[in-house]
Amino acid sequence: MEERKQETAAAPARVVFLDRDGTMNEEVHYLYRPEDLRLIPGTAEAVRLLNGAGYRVIVVTNQAGVARGYYGEEEVRRLHAYLNGVLGREGAHVDAFYYCPHHPQYGIGPYKKECRCRKPGTGMLEAAERDLPGGIDRAASFLIGDKLADVEAGKRFGVTGILVGTGYGETERRAAEALSGAGALPYDYYAPDLLEAAKAILDGRAGQRAGGNGSGREPRK
Numbered sequence: 600m601e602e603r604k605q606e607t608a609a610a611p612a613r614v615v616f617l618d619r620d621g622t623m624n625e626e627v628h629y630l631y632r633p634e635d636l637r638l639i640p641g642t643a644e645a646v647r648l649l650n651g652a653g654y655r656v657i658v659v660t661n662q663a664g665v666a667r668g669y670y671g672e673e674e675v676r677r678l679h680a681y682l683n684g685v686l687g688r689e690g691a692h693v694d695a696f697y698y699c700p701h702h703p704q705y706g707i708g709p710y711k712k713e714c715r716c717r718k719p720g721t722g723m724l725e726a727a728e729r730d731l732p733g734g735i736d737r738a739a740s741f742l743i744g745d746k747l748a749d750v751e752a753g754k755r756f757g758v759t760g761i762l763v764g765t766g767y768g769e770t771e772r773r774a775a776e777a778l779s780g781a782g783a784l785p786y787d788y789y790a791p792d793l794l795e796a797a798k799a800i801l802d803g804r805a806g807q808r809a810g811g812n813g814s815g816r817e818p819r820k
């Protein structure tokens with residue numbers, strides 16, 4: 600066991616990055632109060648399945664409400680602790696949370712910033728990678744979100760991008776389909792919700808590029 604531990608200590612992590620609002624919990628305008636948190640049905644099960652399959656589950660969330668002064672970073676951290684408590688009661692956990700408190704136009708003071716962390720920027724994913732001793736196995740990792748900006752961040756970073764139909768997802772999907780015509784869609788896979796996305800990851804439908812056809816693309820649906 601000791602030897603095995605050493606051997607795997609620096610192995611790159613398989614990660615599932617999760618958007619928060621509209622993906623894990625019901626979209627609430629500038630959510631920060633724990634009592635307003637409503638998990639989308641199946642969220643705890645989805646996270647538990649991913650935990651059990653050995654994925655690191657990492658939340659990456661744009662929190663422009665901080666930039667706008669609607670709530671502080673302390674409230675964001677408190678909500679994340681609360682969310683992990685709720686998940687914990689169902690045997691699930693998020694391994695790490697990253698948030699972007701900036702906004703390029705509406706930020707107040709130091710929060711008004713053209714940052715690299717606001718999705719579709721990849722700064723939060725890069726920070727997560729720095730915090731993982733063995734880095735990230737991008738070919739075996741995913742990002743799940745309800746906005747094309749989420750998917751774009753994931754794809755820029757080099758992981759498989761999954762759009763879910765909760766939150767803004769259904770609207771985003773229709774817009775993307777209308778724009779793309781017969782061409783390539785901006786996401787690699789579409790699932791109606793987080794639980795279905797997790798199941799698609801686990802059974803290989805959402806694309807597992809390691810050892811796959813190397814194209815990095817899996818047809819939608």
Ligand SMILES: [Zn+2]
Pocket residue numbers: 699700701714715716717
């Ligand atoms: Zn930022």
